[in-house]
Amino acid sequence: MTDKLHGKNLRIWIFALLGGIVFAAFDRCGYMIQHYGTLWAISENPLHKTIFHRILIRVPLFTAGVLISFLLMNWLRGRSADSGAGLPKRESQGSTAPQTAMAKSLALCRAAQNVPAFIKYWLLYFISFLPAFLGGYPGLFAADAPNQIGWTFSGWLTAHHPLLHTGILCGIFSMTRAFGWSDNTAAALCNVLQMIILAGIFAWISCFLKRKQVPQWLWIGTVLFFCLFPFHGMMAVYTTKDTVFSGVLVLCLLQVICMCSTPEEYFKGWRHTIFAGITFSLLLLLRNNGFHTMLACVPFLLIYLWKYRKKLLVLALGLVLVYGVYNGPFLNVIGAEPGNAREMYNIVIQTLSRTYVAGGDIRPEEMDVIRPVMDEETMALYTPNLSDPVKNQFHTDAFEEEKAEFLKTWFQVGCRNKKIYIDAFLNTTLGFWYPDVEDEYLEFVCFDIQKDDPHYPHVQMEPKSEWLNRYYTAIGTDASFRQIPIVRELLSMGLYFWLLVLASLYLIYQKEYEKLLWILPLWMYLGTSLLGPAALLRYGYPLMAACPILLFTMWKKEA
Structure with missing residues (x-):
């Protein structure tokens, strides 16, 4: 018994140290990129001389933090187990028939109560979004929405942005203009629809947690988090595909949890599989990387759920079919132009551009290969945290003609300029993984571009409450919270990435390896996002929306 306890204690220390090293690395690498733009700056202070010295000196602090987090979660798990102790014994008393009848009655009561409970949650979350609205x-009419509508009404239909989202926006604007209503009214209708959808998804999450009989701290914390966390309200009225996409991704997460935790019930019949197919299809229709997020999970799910491989293969093939039809025949039928493939090459764009700007080692013969795709003038536009300036001048046709040669050249250049390539990648992705990033924001504004073009929407912000406007402007555009310790971290998407890492480490420490599948979609989504053009808060919002599910995953003890 003593040896067992000693082994358990040793294991928690090992994983606390491992977590301490990981988080110390994130913290110090982020600090160096934030303040110096590079990992490789040398300090005169011997304790901070190199990045490795900086990481080493922070390891004890973060090891203690991880250890406390693990001990706290163990204690919370123990409390839940103690509060449920004795229940099986009480159920075992009496005859089987009354037990069965009582169980059925309770199940019917719960089912009857779920509908009104869902509606109550729905109304509560919808009302919580009203202050931002x-x-x-009429809401944050910004990001890509003006171009999605303007391009389409001008006669250029492109799959650069998800056509489902573009269709909803254009449908609402067409209807309101037909009635003679203003573009502000159209934008308001778009955002009210988003509020309804996101409130419904949050209600679904709350009912899921309630059904799983989570402790009060998690249930109440989830309600308060969804109601009071300011970015939920702001994203609910932000006319961007990322809002609904984030909610749908969390619904996909719940589907994966259910199929992995109760496969016999989940795969009994086709109802749940069909619903999963609809949910996963919405994911790929709402963002271009949604397909890759879910399809990348399929091999792991197949291995774990091999007994149910037939239905899983049907589900996977259905996703491939939807994706193929959408990107092939469907685009041809409606006359839409496919998205530009350059969106997938942000890492290539940023690393080569930084190497050129930094005076790295690029040989003349290599420059001859690079120049038709990105010339010197284009690479000089390099911006560390955003690939758009260079990407917008990237010649995709020239790249496709010599793709193999270009990528070979890119790899060769990288072998000689490893440090520059690492710096380029970390600068572009900094906001995803560093909680103290200084340029993270969610602008509380409306964009009115192409003011003289009647095809474009012309939306102006008309606050109904100046006080609320000042509050959300301070949170979003001004990012005033950056001046407040702790609050700064709570409102940073980097913190929720750290929570994802902590949850993964905790599950491995507890040897609950199967539960890593529960959060696998988040890792896959994050992996595709790291290949994107920038680390924007709306890209990291799925991790924020999934926060209660991550805590549930850590709390839920395997039977």
Whole structure:
């Protein structure tokens, strides 16, 4: 018994140290990129001389933090186990028939109560979004929405942005203009629809946690988090595909949890599989990387759920079919132009551009291969945290003609400029993984571009409450919270990435390896996002929306 306890204690220390090293590395690498733009700056202070010295000196602090987190979660698990102790014994008393009848009655009561409970949650979350809506009426009409509508009404239909989202936006604007209503009214209708959808998804999550009989701290914390966390309200009224996509990704997460934790029930019949197919299809229709997020999970799910491989293969093939039809025949039928493939090459764009700007080692014969795709003038536009300036001048046709040669050249250049390539990648992705990043924000504004073009939407912010407008402007555009310790971290998407890492380490420490599948979609989504053009808060929002599910995954003890 003593040896067993000693082994358990040793294991928690090992994983606390491992977590300490990981988080110390994230913290110090982020600090160096934030303040110096490079990992390789040398300090005169011997304790901070190199990045490795900086990481080493922070390891004890973060080891203690991880250890406390693990001990706290163990204690919370123990409390839940103690509060449920004795229940099986009480159920075992009496005859079987009354037990069965009582169980059925309770199940029917719960089912009857679920509908009104869902509606109550739905209304609660919808009301919690109203302050952001009133403070920024008709909502945050920004990001890609103006171009999605303007391009389409001008006669250029492109799959650069998800056509489902573009179709909803254009449908609402067409209807309101037909009635003679203003573009502000159209934007308001778009955002009210988003509020309804996101509130419904949050209600679904709350009912899921309630059904799983989570402790009060998690249930109440989830309600408060969804109601009071300011970015939920702001994203609910932000006319961007990322809002609904984030909610749908969390629904996909719940589907994966259910199929992995109760496969016999889940795969009994086709109802759940069909619903999963619809949910996963929505994911790929709402963002271009949604398909890759879910399809990358399929091999791991197949291995774990091999007994149910037939239905899983049907599900996977269905996704491939939807994706193929959408990107082939469907685009041809409606006359839409496919998205530009350059969106997938942000790492290539940023690493080569930084190497050129930094005076790295690029040989003349290599430059001859690079120049038709990105010339010197284009690479000089390099911006560390955003690939768009260079990407927008990237010649995709020239790249496709010599793709193999270009990528070979890119690899060769990288072998000689490893440090520059690492710096380029970390600068572009910094906001995803560093909680103290300084340029993270969610602008509380409306964009009115191409003001003289009637095809474009012309939306102006008309706040219904100046106080609420000032509050959300301070949170979003001004990012005033950056001046407040702790609050700064709570409102940073980097913190929720750290929570994902912590949850993964904790599950491995507890030897609950199967539960890593529960959060696998988040890792796959994050992997595709790291290949994107920038680390924007709306890209990291799925991790924020999934926060209660990550805590549930850590709390839920395997039977």
